[in-house]
Structure formats: C-alpha cells, structure tokens
Amino acid sequence: MITQDERLEGLKFNTSILEDRLGKLEYERDMARDQCYEREGLLELQTRSMKDNLIFGGLGETGLEENTELVVKDFIKSELDITKEIVFQVVHRLGKRADGKPRSIVAKFVNRKDRDRVLNAASTKLASKRQFSINEHFPPEINERRRVLYPVFKEAKRNNRQVRLKADKLFIDGQQYHPPPPQHHPDSNALLQEDPHQPQYPTLAPTRMRPDLRDQFRHTGVSG
Incomplete structure (x- = not known):
C-alpha cells in the first residue's frame, strides 16, 4: 500500500519534471522572441539604408556602354518635367529579368528633397504611362x-x-x-499572448506523464 509520504514524493518528482519542461519552453520562447527582435532590427537598418533610393522601371537599355545615371536624368526631365539638376550617389541596373523587359534601375539620391520631388511627380505624370514606374526601395x-x-x-x-x-x-x-495571423496557425501558445502583435507560434504539444506514475498517482487527481 502506498503511503502518504510516497504520494507526496511522487507528486514532487512529477512537478519537478513539469517545471523543467516549462523552463525549457520559456527559454525557447525567449530565444525565438529575441531572434525576432534581432531580425526586425536588421530589417529596420536595411530599410533606412535604402531610404534615399528609388527604383525606376521600364527605362530602355542602351547597350553595354550605357550611362545609367544619364538615362535616369533624361527620364526625369522628359517624363516628369523636372528640370532641376539632380545629384546621385550611385545609379545602377538590377539583375536580368526573366520576362525580357528592361532591367529596373536603382538610384540613390544625394538630397532627400529631390528624391521626394521625383516620387511625388511620378504619381501624376506617370498615371497614364503604365510602361513606366517609380517606387520606393x-x-x-x-x-x-x-x-x-x-x-x-x-x-x-x-x-x-x-x-x-x-x-x-x-x-x-x-x-x-x-x-490577421496566418490561417495555418489558428492557435497560439498562451504563454505568448501578452502582446497581441508579437509573432504567432504553433500550439505546443501537451506534456504527458509517465505511465507508471499515472497509474501510481491516479487517485491523487494528477493526470497526464
């Protein structure tokens, strides 16, 4: 016959197992959250580094000796009616397109106001010219x-x-x-719901008690 002390020892043992599992889950949660914050920080830095850039689409290529900066400047003057001389840090074509269309051009502006002036003009001047596009990078x-x-x-x-x-x-x-969160993760771990805008994680599998302990302590109310 199992004594009360043996029952208590069994409960303590099982509790220690659950606490260990919970500690590991909390550690994994914190690691995932830290990695998410780190990734978001890197994305923010990347976004800031591209803040002075614009991507020009649809500008025809003129050959191997193309002066890409001059192509962009001519386009700004002829299609956007901006005659002010604009200075760039760097202008270059992106990689080859699978559809055979002209490669887009990335232009990094020296002056943020010039960049904004070009972007704002594009919304009206290119509204009826679908072959061209100017977008943020x-x-x-x-x-x-x-x-x-x-x-x-x-x-x-x-x-x-x-x-x-x-x-x-x-x-x-x-x-x-x-x-809304992705449909393929309908449930979330309750431990991660303190902030509703944190990334969603799949529900964790329930902890199962060892069969021998379940049989031993069934009458104590502990179940697995």
Missing part, C-alpha cells in the same frame, strides 16, 4: 509585407478613408492596421 521581406497590406490600403482609399502606407506599416484614419 525596400528589402524583399518588407516588400512581401507591403504586398499583403496593399489590398487593404486600396479598399480603404476607395472608401475615402485617410490612409498611409509607410514601409511595412499601414495607417487608416490615424490608427495602425494589423493584419
């Missing part, structure tokens, strides 16, 4: 987030809401919009 991961947000942005604008898409953040009527 972002890391691929930020572009993917913007792709998800853009339909919401268009819908809000269609409904005459005040909208602003800044990098990977969408603001509607002054409030930041947060997209």
Whole structure:
C-alpha cells in the first residue's frame, strides 16, 4: 500500500519534471522572441539604408556602354518635367529579368528633397504611362509585407478613408492596421499572448506523464 509520504514524493518528482519542461519552453520562447527582435532590427537598418533610393522601371537599355545615371536624368526631365539638376550617389541596373523587359534601375539620391520631388511627380505624370514606374526601395521581406497590406490600403482609399502606407506599416484614419495571423496557425501558445502583435507560434504539444506514475498517482487527481 502506498503511503502518504510516497504520494507526496511522487507528486514532487512529477512537478519537478513539469517545471523543467516549462523552463525549457520559456527559454525557447525567449530565444525565438529575441531572434525576432534581432531580425526586425536588421530589417529596420536595411530599410533606412535604402531610404534615399528609388527604383525606376521600364527605362530602355542602351547597350553595354550605357550611362545609367544619364538615362535616369533624361527620364526625369522628359517624363516628369523636372528640370532641376539632380545629384546621385550611385545609379545602377538590377539583375536580368526573366520576362525580357528592361532591367529596373536603382538610384540613390544625394538630397532627400529631390528624391521626394521625383516620387511625388511620378504619381501624376506617370498615371497614364503604365510602361513606366517609380517606387520606393525596400528589402524583399518588407516588400512581401507591403504586398499583403496593399489590398487593404486600396479598399480603404476607395472608401475615402485617410490612409498611409509607410514601409511595412499601414495607417487608416490615424490608427495602425494589423493584419490577421496566418490561417495555418489558428492557435497560439498562451504563454505568448501578452502582446497581441508579437509573432504567432504553433500550439505546443501537451506534456504527458509517465505511465507508471499515472497509474501510481491516479487517485491523487494528477493526470497526464
């Protein structure tokens, strides 16, 4: 017959196992959260480094000896009606396109005001010239987030809401919009729900008690 002391010792043993498992899960959670913060920090640095850049699309290539900076300057004057002399830090073509169209051009402006003037002019001057495009430059991961947000942005604008898409953040009527979590992770670990805007994680598998301990302490109310 099992004594009360033996029951207590068994409960202590099982509790220590659960506490050890919980400690490991909390450690893994903290590591994942730190890695997320680190990745977001690197993305922010990348985004800042590209803040003076614009990507020009649809500008025809003129050959191996092409002066890419001159191509951009001529385009700005002829298509955007901006005659002010603009200075660039660097201008270059991106990699070859699979569709055979002209490679896009990345231009890094010396003056932020010049960059903004060109971007603002593009919204009106190129509205009827779909073969050309001028866009802000972002890391691929930020572009993917913007792709998800853009339909919401268009819908809000269609409904005459005040909208602003800044990098990977969408603001509607002054409030930041947060997209719903991915559908393939419908549940989240309760330990990670302190901040609803933290990344979502799959539900962790429940801890199972050893069969011998389950049989031994079934009448104590502990189950696995």
